[in-house]
Amino acid sequence: MLSFVDLATRPEFAVMAATCRNDHTNWSAMETHRHVQVVLVRQGRFRRRVRGIDMDVDPTVGYIGMPGEEEQFAHPAGGDVCTSISLTPALWRTLAGDTPWLTKSTVYVDARLDLAHRRLLATTRAPDVDYAGAEQLTGLVRHIVDQVIAAPTSAGASASPGDRALVAAARDLIRDAHPAATGLLPLAVHLDVSPYRLSRAFTRELGVSLTRYRNRVRVTHALDRLEAGEIRLGALAADLGFADQAHLTRTVRDHLGHTPTALRRLLAGACLTHTQEQQQAVAWASPP
Template identity: 55%
Template sequence: MDSHPQWSEAEVAGGHVVVLVRRGRFRRRARDGVLEAEPGTGYLNVPGEPSEFAHPAGGDVCTAVWLRPGLWRSVVGEERPVRSAFYVDAAVELAHRRVVAGGDVAFGVAEGLVRLVGAVVGRVVNRPLPGAADRRVVAAARAAVLEEAPESAGLVPLAESLGVSPYRLSRAFSREVGVPLTRFRNGVRVGRAVERLEAGEEDLAGMAADLGFADQAHMTRTVRDHLGQTPTALRRLLTRPG
């Protein structure tokens, strides 16, 4: 897809849909503001509600999960939640990858994905929206982490680069995203580790260094904390035939 930086015509959702971003970046404008959509984010579509999109960086790939009204209420909790956007943690990303890869879509894997999405959505969608200034700061912090900017290596240098106090950044980030900044940063690294393991990565020590972990043991602890499994076990799971 070519770049289209201007906003599209409004698109009205025809059902209850959970959208998970797989690749690419784009912008979505809805009733609760503008989402800088990228891998690690998701959003909710509610019947009859319009959204506009812009693609300044080209194309994207997303997974859309259509839910019946009863299942929607059990997952989201409200017909029209306060927020439509949410952060996708490493556990949801792993379940998402397994569904896309053609796992047990009808039962176990899909059920796990819906359950995990429900837990993530429940943490944030009905919280009050923060002020516009805090949302801009959080968006900039997320972008710095995702782009591996040097200042994203720590809370203090990241806050300094954004012109806010570490306390304000930490508080605003947790309120907006639903998890602390440190856990978000680690989750991004875990997600990248999962992507490489799915591709058959065998050099775990080298991967740990590439992704910014202190060493392989640090990576193993972090991956287990987020996903409940070691990198070696995940590689077997993700590369298993069928």
């Protein structure tokens, strides 16, 4: 079951929270949209098929859909909570250029885009959507435009189906903190491939190294905890597998340009606590 909550709507754009409780493994019927769609995941994961290519969508990989594009979805892992951003073709052209050419439809959600997503959601709960909200929205979309249009190479286009499946399996292990995900070598052994092939496939598919992706996932977990009000940075570092608090701080600052303490202040009071977010996700998914 799919439900939507309208967070902000203007003539040029709409921001909605989408919650899916569907656990079917089969592909849905074909869907199309009139507007440009940007979808970023907050919780869970699902699969999308477009132009015969399957992709795994989770908090580290979103997607952009173009008007009239036929797409299908499957939810083999259960439900998810996403942010769906709809842009009119006219607004899209002002941000992407008059004749934008997409090199790919997947969007690698690096830590800065993750933070921009969270800040956009915060502005939709504030009264100044027309200025602060629109500013956050256009900044977020420009970040995506630079990746899917202005990027010098297409990270996903040249990857083989076998490499895409390999990277998807590695992402699952890293996301779930599998014991084999403690390093490149044990991860490659678990997946029965050479470390070189795994590392090369990862960079080709997502445009970032395996090491940076693993740290990206840990930074997401750190953001979740900071957003929920975590103040024990030493405990946070230990829980996420960092050597110490200084290691956590260096990694977070490298990915986001802010220290954990600065991020806690940035997000304080603007975002829902983790418990409130879970309660709202349940409310979104409940029938009226």
